[in-house]
Amino acid sequence: MKNVKRIGVFTSGGDCSGLNATINSVVRAANEKNVEVYGIYEGTDGLFYPNLKYTKLKLSDLANNFSCMRTGGTVLKSKNRDNKSSDADFEKNKIAFERGIKELGLDSLIVIGGDGSAEITSRLIEGTDTNVICIPKTIDNDTPMTEYSIGFDTARNVTMEAMDRLQTTAFSHNRTMILEVMGRDAGHLALHTAIAGEACVCIIPEIPYSIDNVCKKLDEIKNKGISYALVVVAEGTKTENGENLVIEKCGVECYTGFANYISQKLAERGYLNRTVILGHIQRGGTPTAYDRIVASEFGVYAIDILLQGKNNRIVVIKDGKVTDVDLFEAVAVGNRPVFKDDILVRTARALGIYVGDGG
Ligand code: F6P
Numbered sequence: 289m290k291n292v293k294r295i296g297v298f299t300s301g302g303d304c305s306g307l308n309a310t311i312n313s314v315v316r317a318a319n320e321k322n323v324e325v326y327g328i329y330e331g332t333d334g335l336f337y338p339n340l341k342y343t344k345l346k347l348s349d350l351a352n353n354f355s356c357m358r359t360g361g362t363v364l365k366s367k368n369r370d371n372k373s374s375d376a377d378f379e380k381n382k383i384a385f386e387r388g389i390k391e392l393g394l395d396s397l398i399v400i401g402g403d404g405s406a407e408i409t410s411r412l413i414e415g416t417d418t419n420v421i422c423i424p425k426t427i428d429n430d431t432p433m434t435e436y437s438i439g440f441d442t443a444r445n446v447t448m449e450a451m452d453r454l455q456t457t458a459f460s461h462n463r464t465m466i467l468e469v470m471g472r473d474a475g476h477l478a479l480h481t482a483i484a485g486e487a488c489v490c491i492i493p494e495i496p497y498s499i500d501n502v503c504k505k506l507d508e509i510k511n512k513g514i515s516y517a518l519v520v521v522a523e524g525t526k527t528e529n530g531e532n533l534v535i536e537k538c539g540v541e542c543y544t545g546f547a548n549y550i551s552q553k554l555a556e557r558g559y560l561n562r563t564v565i566l567g568h569i570q571r572g573g574t575p576t577a578y579d580r581i582v583a584s585e586f587g588v589y590a591i592d593i594l595l596q597g598k599n600n601r602i603v604v605i606k607d608g609k610v611t612d613v614d615l616f617e618a619v620a621v622g623n624r625p626v627f628k629d630d631i632l633v634r635t636a637r638a639l640g641i642y643v644g645d646g647g
């Protein structure tokens with residue numbers, strides 16, 4: 289067993305529900321093994337020497353003050369894409385990061401983040417002797433090489449509830465309701481929402497679609513005697529002719545509302561419809577039991593492999609089991625898209641949902 293006395297933990301990238309539960313499990317598992325945990329504020333920023341931002345995480349604080357298992361967001365705060373640095377700044381940050389870790393006497397770091405955070409962290413530690421264990425989280429569920437990322441289940445329950453609420457109003461008014469969900473370049477959240485929420489159309493970035501085929505599906509269900517329709521679209525989908533619907537806000541590219549594009553196209557063809565863009569509501573709220581359990585498993589597993597002396601790993605779920613893979617290898621693979629032959633794509637199509645390509 290490796291002699292690990294003190295570790296740091298931080299959350300990085302877009303928040304989601306289950307981050308606090310993960311911090312909680314890391315601290316509890318570390319406590320059992322007499323390992324001290326320093327919580328680093330605002331992701332990697334908190335370790336840039338000399339502006340260190342940290343606190344010693346005590347189990348009693350997590351239980352008494354934060355009720356970490358139950359809350360959304362992150363008590364350690366997070367830094368996002370808004371904080372991109374230039375190459376020169378990155379090199380300076382890399383030095384400051386290593387210095388910060390040494391200054392705090394951290395034997396290892398646990399990084400709770402998605403694909404972007406794994407990539408940034410891997411660049412910060414490359415060529416140094418810093419050891420990192422990453423724990424995947426993101427409502428996009430697209431962290432490389434893992435079947436599941438913390439936060440996804442809570443988000444898909446939020447989107448499913450939105451579909452349930454939209455179904456009644458769609459029915460009452462014989463309308464098409466279009467729900468736009470998050471996911472950036474990945475369609476996992478949209479696909480799960482479409483199946484659980486019984487949509488008839490699901491448009492995702494990974495699979496080409498046509499407005500003609502969307503209309504064909506809407507006609508088809510009308511001809512079957514169903515008076516309303518539910519459509520789910522993923523925010524990162526491009527227009528039919530490949531245009532990216534983004535605008536820049538304070539130097540960061542943000543999605544402008546793909547749902548509005550589809551809505552307009554359908555309205556032009558006489559299909560009565562309304563849109564809902566769910567946005568950051570998908571990232572908040574109390575974590576589901578599933579997210580709390582995965583957060584607990586991942587936290588315990590991360591401490592275990594740290595103590596076994598493993599270096600630079602990412603905790604993943606593979607074939608339904610918690611295991612770990614090399615961090616640099618995972619980063620090289622890149623984010624995990626929805627594949628065309630995914631069992632859920634086949635399931636959706638078998639249920640009569642239009643998921644792109646020929647109708
Ligand atoms: O990656 C998580 C995510 O919620 C994406 O689904 C979404 O596109 C993005 O973050 C939004 O980021 P921000 O909070 O910076 O607007």
